[in-house]
Amino acid sequence: xxxxxxxxxxxxxxxxxxxxxxxxxxxxxxxxxxxxxxxxxxxxxxxxxxxxxxxxxxxxxxxxxxxxxxxxxxxxxxxxxxxxxxxxxxxxxxxxxxxxxxxxxxxxxxxxxxxxxxxxxxxxxxxxxxxxxxxxxxxxxxxxxxxxxxxxxxxxxxxxxxxxxxxxxxxxxxxxxxxxxxxxxxxxxxxxxxxxxxxxxxxxxxxxxxxxxxxxxxxxxxxxxxxxxxxxxxxxxxxxxxxxxxxxxxxxxxxxxxxxxxxxxxxxxxxxxxxxxxxxxxxxxxxxxxxxxx
Amino acid sequence: xxxxxxxxxxxxxxxxxxxxxxxxxxxxxxxxxxxxxxxxxxxxxxxxxxxxxxxxxxxxxxxxxxxxxxxxxxxxxxxxxxxxxxxxxxxxxxxxxxxxxxxxxxxxxxxxxxxxxxxxxxxxxxxxxxxxxxxxxxxxxxxxxxxxxxxxxxxxxxxxxxxxxxxxxxxxxxxxxxxxxxxxxxxxxxxxxxxxxxxxxxxxxxxxxxxxxxxxxxxxxxxxxxxxxxxxxxxx
Amino acid sequence: xxxxxxxxxxxxxxxxxxxxxxxxxxxxxxxxxxxxxxxxxxxxxxxxxxxxxxxxxxxxxxxxxxxxxxxxxxxxxxxxxxxxxxxxxxxxxxxxxxxxxxxxxxxxxxxxxxxxxxxxxxxxxxxxxxxxxxxxxxxxxxxxxxxxxxxxxxxxxxxxxxxxxxxxxxxxxxxxxxxxxxxxxxxxxxxxxxxxxxxxxxxxxxxxxxxxxxxxxxxxxxxxxxxxxxxxxxxxxxxxxxxxxxxxxxxxxxxxxxxxxxxxxxxxxxxxxxxxxxxxxxxxxxxxxxxxxxxxxxxxxxxxxxxxxx
Numbered sequence: 001x002x003x004x005x006x007x008x009x010x011x012x013x014x015x016x017x018x019x020x021x022x023x024x025x026x027x028x029x030x031x032x033x034x035x036x037x038x039x040x041x042x043x044x045x046x047x048x049x050x051x052x053x054x055x056x057x058x059x060x061x062x063x064x065x066x067x068x069x070x071x072x073x074x075x076x077x078x079x080x081x082x083x084x085x086x087x088x089x090x091x092x093x094x095x096x097x098x099x100x101x102x103x104x105x106x107x108x109x110x111x112x113x114x115x116x117x118x119x120x121x122x123x124x125x126x127x128x129x130x131x132x133x134x135x136x137x138x139x140x141x142x143x144x145x146x147x148x149x150x151x152x153x154x155x156x157x158x159x160x161x162x163x164x165x166x167x168x169x170x171x172x173x174x175x176x177x178x179x180x181x182x183x184x185x186x187x188x189x190x191x192x193x194x195x196x197x198x199x200x201x202x203x204x205x206x207x208x209x210x211x212x213x214x215x216x217x218x219x220x221x222x223x224x225x226x227x228x229x230x231x232x233x234x235x236x237x238x239x240x241x242x243x244x245x246x247x248x249x250x251x252x253x254x255x256x257x258x259x260x261x262x263x264x265x266x267x268x269x270x271x272x273x274x275x276x277x278x279x280x281x282x283x284x285x286x287x288x289x290x291x292x293x294x
Numbered sequence: 295x296x297x298x299x300x301x302x303x304x305x306x307x308x309x310x311x312x313x314x315x316x317x318x319x320x321x322x323x324x325x326x327x328x329x330x331x332x333x334x335x336x337x338x339x340x341x342x343x344x345x346x347x348x349x350x351x352x353x354x355x356x357x358x359x360x361x362x363x364x365x366x367x368x369x370x371x372x373x374x375x376x377x378x379x380x381x382x383x384x385x386x387x388x389x390x391x392x393x394x395x396x397x398x399x400x401x402x403x404x405x406x407x408x409x410x411x412x413x414x415x416x417x418x419x420x421x422x423x424x425x426x427x428x429x430x431x432x433x434x435x436x437x438x439x440x441x442x443x444x445x446x447x448x449x450x451x452x453x454x455x456x457x458x459x460x461x462x463x464x465x466x467x468x469x470x471x472x473x474x475x476x477x478x479x480x481x482x483x484x485x486x487x488x489x490x491x492x493x494x495x496x497x498x499x500x501x502x503x504x505x506x507x508x509x510x511x512x513x514x515x516x517x518x519x520x521x522x523x524x525x526x527x528x529x530x
Numbered sequence: 531x532x533x534x535x536x537x538x539x540x541x542x543x544x545x546x547x548x549x550x551x552x553x554x555x556x557x558x559x560x561x562x563x564x565x566x567x568x569x570x571x572x573x574x575x576x577x578x579x580x581x582x583x584x585x586x587x588x589x590x591x592x593x594x595x596x597x598x599x600x601x602x603x604x605x606x607x608x609x610x611x612x613x614x615x616x617x618x619x620x621x622x623x624x625x626x627x628x629x630x631x632x633x634x635x636x637x638x639x640x641x642x643x644x645x646x647x648x649x650x651x652x653x654x655x656x657x658x659x660x661x662x663x664x665x666x667x668x669x670x671x672x673x674x675x676x677x678x679x680x681x682x683x684x685x686x687x688x689x690x691x692x693x694x695x696x697x698x699x700x701x702x703x704x705x706x707x708x709x710x711x712x713x714x715x716x717x718x719x720x721x722x723x724x725x726x727x728x729x730x731x732x733x734x735x736x737x738x739x740x741x742x743x744x745x746x747x748x749x750x751x752x753x754x755x756x757x758x759x760x761x762x763x764x765x766x767x768x769x770x771x772x773x774x775x776x777x778x779x780x781x782x783x784x785x786x787x788x789x790x791x792x793x794x795x796x797x798x799x800x801x802x803x804x805x806x807x808x809x810x811x812x813x814x815x816x817x818x819x820x821x822x823x824x825x826x827x828x829x830x831x832x833x834x835x836x837x838x839x840x
Contacts, residue, residue, distance in 0.1 A: 035642075036642045036646060084818075084822065087822065088821075091825065092825065093587070093641075095640075095641040095642050096587065096589055096641055096642065096645075097821050097825055098821075099589070099641070099642045099645060100589070100773070100777065100817060100821050101817065101818055101821040101822065103770075103817060104813075104814045104815070104816070104817025104818040104820075104821065105814065105818060106814070107770075107810050107811070107813060107814030107817065108810075108811060108814035108818065109814075110810060110814075111807045111808070111810040111811035111814060112811065114807040114810070115807050115808075115811070119807075224766065228646065228649065228653070231646055232650075265661055265662055265663055266657075266661065266663070268657050269654060269657050269658070271650075272650040272651070272653045272654045272657070273650075273654060275646070275647060275650040276636075276647055276650050276651055276654065279636075279639060279643060279647045280635050280636070347724065348723070349720060349723070368728070368730075369720075369723035369724060370723045370724075370725075370726045370727055370728050370729070373723070373724055373726040374726050378724060379724060381720075381721070385718045385720060385721040386717075386718070386721065387713070387714045387717040387718060387721065387722075388717055388718075389717050390710075390713065390714070390717070394710065397710075398707075398710050398711060398714050398725055398727070399724075399725035399726065401707050401710075401711075402707075402711060402725055402726040402727045403725065403726035404726070438721075441721065441724070441725055442724065444725075445724075445725065445726055
């Protein structure tokens with residue numbers, strides 16, 4: 001019993017740190033653009049398939065998927081941002097229309113992955129990320145889990161430093177606080193937002209590299225689950241704060257692992273129940289704009 | 295003693311996220327009276343309007359309208375009792391025509407409104423079919439007022455309607471508000487522009503940092519040391 | 531008074547009558563009646579979703595949850611309590627309205643928060659009903675079977691009636707004072723309250739109506755299919771189709787969802803479902819294109835030319 005509990009908690013912490021990385025890109029994009037990127041999960045999967053492709057076709061270490069994710073985010077992110085976002089911000093109902101548009105984009109990415117790689121689940125060899133295990137409290141977890149958690153912490157800290165220590169980061173936070181005022185103070189809102197969008201996509205793709213390890217495999221069609229999970233995590237944490245997202249990831253990770261250990265068949269419910277409960281209990285406390293005035 | 299107050303606020307308090315917006319607000323309004331509500335930015339004027347109209351609810355205190363406590367009622371219930379307001383930033387139904395904007399308010403309030411007369415009052419006669427979205431900012435303000443009038447209010451709360459108007463327009467709107475008051479509608483007018491307020495009423499309440507610091511005539515207010523400090527003295 | 535009401539409802543009555551004739555006689559000309567049944571189901575779902583999204587601005591991404599709830603309520607009442615089919619079908623919308631009441635607090639959320647929370651709620655229903663631990667109660671992942679009441683003709687006729695019914699409800703939303711109030715709320719809820727519109731109550735009413743429509747559609751779908759797995763009535767694809775069909779035609783109108791569902795569902799079958807990825811790609815592109823170039827749907831091509839669309 002105690003061993004199981006320790007297993008669930010150690011595993012949950014690793015899993016949760018990793019999910020902090022999965023969600024942090026969504027948080028950044030949502031904070032800056034007030035748009036829920038419903039294709040977020042698909043960008044994560046894209047990262048996973050990128051790593052899979054590097055590993056199987058080119059024989060490279062899947063970790064090369066990290067720079068590939070960054071490159072992919074730049075190549076896809078900038079044109080995508082300028083093609084759709086400024087127009088959406090001017091539209092009749094930016095919030096809903098962008099929600100729907102990104103949903104359509106998710107379908108396109110999903111279909112393209114299915115057409116390119118087939119609908120099957122793909123996994124990656126453990127050896128690529130070490131192949132051994134590391135134990136804490138007598139609980140052994142594969143090296144890949146520790147690598148994923150390490151990369152996640154580095155990436156989240158990096159984002160935190162970017163937001164708090166650089167000029168662009170300050171501008172990004174100003175836009176998060178108030179887009180209109182940021183415009184008025186002469187911040188190049190579109191350029192700063194586009195950069196944040198690209199960073200958000202890169203982080204999603206980077207997280208995707210580890211999905212085959214942490215989730216066992218990567219397949220088209222799991223994007224929707226990843227998006228909702230990420231949204232739950234970013235709500236548990238706080239908007240615009242990457243460290244808060246890490247905390248949200250831990251809550252989800254430990255909760256999820258406890259469920260998987262003790263009530264395995266109900267563990268799928270965790271992200272959805274967390275989302276509904278948190279949104280209903282604390283809609284205003286964590287982000288003021290969630291509730292209508294009447 | 296001549297008549298019961300139509301509106302009475304007793305010890306009303308409101309805070310947002312730990313920030314005390316209003317403290318211990320007490321005042322009364324007699325039927326047909328126009329009361330000016332002044333104070334520096336952030337002093338809580340609009341909050342008073344929001345509490346009376348039900349957009350927000352007070353944490354403490356009572357609000358009595360026509361003798362009955364209303365502080366727990368929904369805004370639409372208060373509208374039906376005869377309270378309405380205009381908004382500092384007009385909030386028209388932009389997908390509808392001018393006429394529909396007024397019709398919908400008349401219909402749901404159950405008030406048999408004279409729509410052509412209201413359109414005449416707010417200077418939008420002949421523009422019934424125009425989409426509300428096509429109106430200028432000032433016309434939208436007028437339409438917002440028209441929406442309020444269509445529900446047949448006994449008490450009208452007017453929130454900074456004069457902002458951004460030129461002197462001629464100000465005179466016009468002051469005349470309109472006087473005409474409305476002459477029909478027996480009580481009014482609370484939140485306003486920055488003292489000259490404008492002076493045309494309407496002599497009785498004002500001055501709010502500062504969520505408290506009433508002066509109640510009396512507009513003329514006396516300008517000589518009251520506390521009022522002068524609130525407006526010009528800053529933190530001193 | 532009666533005459534003006536009739537004048538307002540006339541377009542809706544004509545539309546409903548045309549639909550009844552088309553779907554009433556179509557099986558005699560075209561023998562794939564299960565395709566026709568599905569087309570009607572999607573017309574109903576697109577219209578039911580339109581009642582909420584088109585008139586209040588709340589997009590229920592988990593709309594399929596009501597559909598699945600209705601289907602399961604009907605199937606389980608027949609299986610477990612041996613209720614007569616008519617009664618079991620009536621329970622479908624009741625069950626989905628109960629779910630809608632439970633989820634009512636979601637309406638306090640705005641825009642995308644509502645949509646994503648509603649999506650999560652529909653997933654919860656799916657996971658719970660399809661859970662292996664629930665096998666004794668819901669059949670779990672093994673689904674349900676009510677072939678003892680299987681009646682394709684009667685269930686088809688009932689779906690035609692539902693198409694007519696939902697068209698008339700949409701007409702009411704479009705042409706009545708109630709609908710005008712909803713439109714006002716969607717424009718500005720605070721101003722709507724100050725126009726004496728009971729915003730919370732009316733929004734809940736639209737939500738319940740929309741849920742009941744999906745629940746009844748699910749009930750009839752269960753009757754028509756008579757054997758199904760949880761996936762068949764809870765797959766997110768059903769929500770997605772309803773959203774895309776409604777958007778394609780144009781939300782906030784009566785004709786939009788009908789035209790959108792009719793055209794796109796026919797297209798869907800013409801392309802064929804043997805390669806679902808191609809269809810997914812096409813409707814993904816369609817969604818993006820619609821939002822960017824035609825956010826009010828194809829009927830807005832007429833509206834832009836000054837033609838008033840019903």
